[in-house]
Amino acid sequence: MKKTKALYEGKAKILWETDSPDYMVQEFKNDATAFDGTKHEVIAGKGVLNNRISSHLFGLLKDKGVRTHFIEKISDNEMVVERLEMLRVEVVVRNVAAGSICRRLGIEALKRFDPPIVEFYLKDDDLHDPIITQDHIRIMELATQEQVDQMRSDALTINTVMRGFLEQRDMVLVDYKLEFGLKGDELVLGDEISPDTCRFHDAKTGEIMDKDRFRQDMGGFIEAYTEVLERVSS
Ligand SMILES: Nc1ncnc2c1ncn2[C@@H]1O[C@H](COP(=O)(O)OP(=O)(O)OP(=O)(O)O)[C@@H](O)[C@H]1O
Ligand SMILES: [Mg+2]
Secondary structure, three states: OOEEEEEEEOOOEEEEEEOOOOEEEEEEOOEEEEOOOOEEEEOOOHHHHHHHHHHHHHHHHHHOOOOEOEEEEEEOOEEEEEOOEEEEEEEEEEEEOOOHHHHHHOOOOOOEEEEEEEEEEEOOHHHOOOEEOHHHHHHOOOOOHHHHHHHHHHHHHHHHHHHHHHHOOOEEEEEEEEEEEEEOOEEEEEOOOOOOOEEEEEOOOOOEOOOHHHHOOOOOHHHHHHHHHHHHOO
16 A cells, blocks of 8 residues: 555644555654644654554454554554544543543542543634534534434443553543544544543553643653553553
8 A cells, every 4th residue: 555645734643645545544743732733842752652552542442343444553653544534523531520621610620520421522723622512513514413322322432441451551541532434324433542632640640641741841741652652552
C-alpha cells in the first residue's frame, strides 16, 4: 500500500490517501495543542508514543469484538486505517470528574461517577466543540437515533474493556473522547485512543499521565506518555 496525497491535516495528525480507496495512512505528528489550538508546542517523540499507545489499545478493543478502523501499525508514527465517513460528533465518557465538566457545572474534581456519564459534543473548532443534546443531533442531522444509541452502547462497552485492562496496570481511566465514522452504513470507531484523548491517573499516586501535563504546564510530558506506553504494552 502506497501513500498518495495528504487528504487532511489536523492539529495532531495527518490523514493520507493511499493507492487503495478503502484504506488511509494516519500519521501522528509531534504537535501538542490545547484550548482549541490557542496553546501549541512541538514535542519530540510525541507522535511515536501516541501511535504506539493507540495501536495497543485499538488491538485490545478489536480482540474484545469492538469494530475499529485500525488495520496495522506500519512505522513508528504511522498506522493503516479503514477510510471512514466521520460523524461530526465527539462522544465523551466520564468515570471521574475533571476538566470541562468541573468548569461547566461546578462539580468537584475527582468526584466518581457510577454509572459513568456519556456526553456528546459537536466537532467544530470555530464553535469550540460545544456540548450538544440528542435533539440537537437530530435537528442538525449529524447522526440517526439508531447511530446515537449505538455510539452510546459502544462507548460504554469500550469503557468496561479499557477500565478493566488499565486497572490491572494501576491506571485510572478518568475520561476519554471517541470519534466514530461510517463504512457504508456500519458504525466504526475511528481517530485515536491516547493520552491526548483520554485522562489517565496513576491508581496509587494519583499522578496525571495525560495531556493535562501540557494543558497545565506541569512538565514531565514525554515521561508520562512513555510510562503509559510501557504499561499498556505490558
Ligand atoms: N478512519 C478515518 N477516516 C477518515 N477520517 C478520519 C479517520 N479517523 C480520524 N479521522 C479524522 O481525521 C482527523 C484527524 O486529525 P486531528 O486529530 O489532528 O484532528 P483535528 O480535526 O485537528 O481536530 P481535533 O483535534 O478536534 O480532533 C480528524 O478530523 C478525524 O475526525
Ligand atoms: Mg483529533
